[in-house]
Amino acid sequence: MSKIGITCYPTVGGSGVIATELGKILAEKGHEIHFITSQVPFRLNRIYPNIYYHEVEVSNYPVFQHPPYDLALANKMAEVINREELDILHVHYAMPHAVLAILAKQMSERNVKIVTTLHGTDITVLAIDSSLKQMIKFGIEKSDRVTAVSHSLVKQTQKMLDTQKDMDVIYNFVDEREYFHRPNNELKGQYNIRDSEKVLIHISNFRQVKRVPDVIHAFANIHRSVPSKLLLVGDGPEYSACYQLVEDLGIGDHVRFLGKQENVSELLSISDLKLLLSEKESFGLVLLEAMACGVPCIGTNIGGIPEVIDHGETGFITELGNIEQVVYFAKQLLTDSIMHESFSERAQHFVNQKFSSSEIVKQYEELYSQVLDDE
Ligand code: GMT
Numbered sequence: 001m002s003k004i005g006i007t008c009y010p011t012v013g014g015s016g017v018i019a020t021e022l023g024k025i026l027a028e029k030g031h032e033i034h035f036i037t038s039q040v041p042f043r044l045n046r047i048y049p050n051i052y053y054h055e056v057e058v059s060n061y062p063v064f065q066h067p068p069y070d071l072a073l074a075n076k077m078a079e080v081i082n083r084e085e086l087d088i089l090h091v092h093y094a095m096p097h098a099v100l101a102i103l104a105k106q107m108s109e110r111n112v113k114i115v116t117t118l119h120g121t122d123i124t125v126l127a128i129d130s131s132l133k134q135m136i137k138f139g140i141e142k143s144d145r146v147t148a149v150s151h152s153l154v155k156q157t158q159k160m161l162d163t164q165k166d167m168d169v170i171y172n173f174v175d176e177r178e179y180f181h182r183p184n185n186e187l188k189g190q191y192n193i194r195d196s197e198k199v200l201i202h203i204s205n206f207r208q209v210k211r212v213p214d215v216i217h218a219f220a221n222i223h224r225s226v227p228s229k230l231l232l233v234g235d236g237p238e239y240s241a242c243y244q245l246v247e248d249l250g251i252g253d254h255v256r257f258l259g260k261q262e263n264v265s266e267l268l269s270i271s272d273l274k275l276l277l278s279e280k281e282s283f284g285l286v287l288l289e290a291m292a293c294g295v296p297c298i299g300t301n302i303g304g305i306p307e308v309i310d311h312g313e314t315g316f317i318t319e320l321g322n323i324e325q326v327v328y329f330a331k332q333l334l335t336d337s338i339m340h341e342s343f344s345e346r347a348q349h350f351v352n353q354k355f356s357s358s359e360i361v362k363q364y365e366e367l368y369s370q371v372l373d374d375e
Pocket of ligand 1 (some may be wrong): 013014016018104119120121149172196205207209280281282283284285
C-alpha cells in the first residue's frame with residue numbers, strides 16, 4: 001500500500017471530482033491519502049479513514065502585490081512529503097500544480113514520484129498563452145509520469161507544447177454508488193413539468209467555451225414541435241447572458257435555471273436528453289454522469305467528446321455550431337421511444353464497461369506501482 005499526496009483545484013468541476021473520488025476509492029483500498037489543497041474538496045464531505053487533509057494557508061503581507069498562493073502550496077507539499085513520507089504526489093493540472101510539485105520535490109529530502117494528470121484547460125486554454133507555455137511544458141516533462149483524460153488531449157498536448165513526453169490515457173470514471181437511474185415522479189412535478197413533457201438538460205460552469213447559447217437555440221427549436229422543458233444547471237460568467245437570451249427568445253416559461261446543484265443524479269434521472277455543445281472539451285465528465293443515469297447525450301465533435309459518446313449507439317455527435325443537426329438528432333431521440341430506450345440501455349452498459357470506477361482506479365494503481373519501480 002502506498003502513501004499518496006493529491007493536489008487539485010478543490011472546487012473546480014470535473015477535475016476536482018475525479019481527484020477526490022480517486023482519493024476516496026484508493027483510501028478504501030487501503031492506501032493512505034493526503035489531500036494538499038486550499039480548501040476541503042467539495043466531495044470530501046464526511047470523515048474517511050485513511051484520508052488526511054492538509055490546508056494550504058496563504059499569508060498576505062503588504063509588500064506582496066498578490067498573496068503568494070503558489071509558493072505556499074509548494075512549501076506545504078514539501079512539508080507533507082517529508083513528514084508523512086509520501087511515495088507519490090499525484091497532481092491534477094500541469095499549471096501550476098505539476099510545476100509546484102517539482103519545486104516541492106527539490107525542497108524535500110525524498111525521491112517522491114510526481115504523477116501529473118492533464119484535464120484540458122491548462123493545455124487547451126493556457127498553453128495558447130506563450131508566457132505560460134514553457135512553464136506548462138516544464139511541468140509535464142519533469143513529471144515522472146503523465147496521464148491525460150483522452151487520446152485527443154494527448155495529441156493536442158504533444159502538438160501545442162511540441163513535446164515527445166510519453167503520456168498514458170486514463171479515462172475519467174463515475175461513482176456508480178452516486179450515479180444511477182433513480183426514478184422520482186414527484187421531482188418533475190416540483191419543477192412544474194408535466195409527465196408528458198420531455199426534459200432536456202445541460203450542466204456546466206457556463207464559461208464561453210461551453211457554448212450554452214447553442215443549447216438554448218437548439219431547445220427553442222426542438223420545443224416548437226416536442227412538448228419539453230430545458231434544465232440549465234450550474235453557474236458561471238455567461239449565466240446572465242443566457243438568461244437574457246431565454247427571455248429574448250420568449251421561452252422563459254419552458255427553461256428552468258437551477259444554478260449550482262448538489263444532487264445532479266436526481267436531476268439526470270428525470271431527464272431524457274443531455275446536450276453538451278462545447279467548443280473545447282477534453283473529456284466531458286458530465287456526459288458520463290448522464291449516461292450512467294440512462295440519459296443519451298448529444299455532443300460536439302470536439303476534443304474527447306467523441307471518445308465518450310458512441311455516435312448512433314449511446315447518443316449523437318454533431319459539428320460545432322450546427323444547431324440544425326442537434327435539433328434533427330434530438331427530435332429523433334425524443335419522439336421514438338423504442339430508439340430512446342435502446343440508447344439509454346446501451347449508455348448505461350457502456351459506462352459500466354468502459355468507465356467504471358473499479359476499472360479506472362485499477363489503471364491508476366498499476367501506473368503508481370510502475371512509477372515506484374522506476375529508478
Ligand atoms: O470544463 C471546465 O471548465 C472544468 C475543467 C475541470 O478542471 O474540471 O474540466 C476539464 O476536466 C474535466 C475532468 O477531466 C473534463 O471532463 C473537462 O472536459 C475538462 N474541460 C475542458 O477541457 C474545457
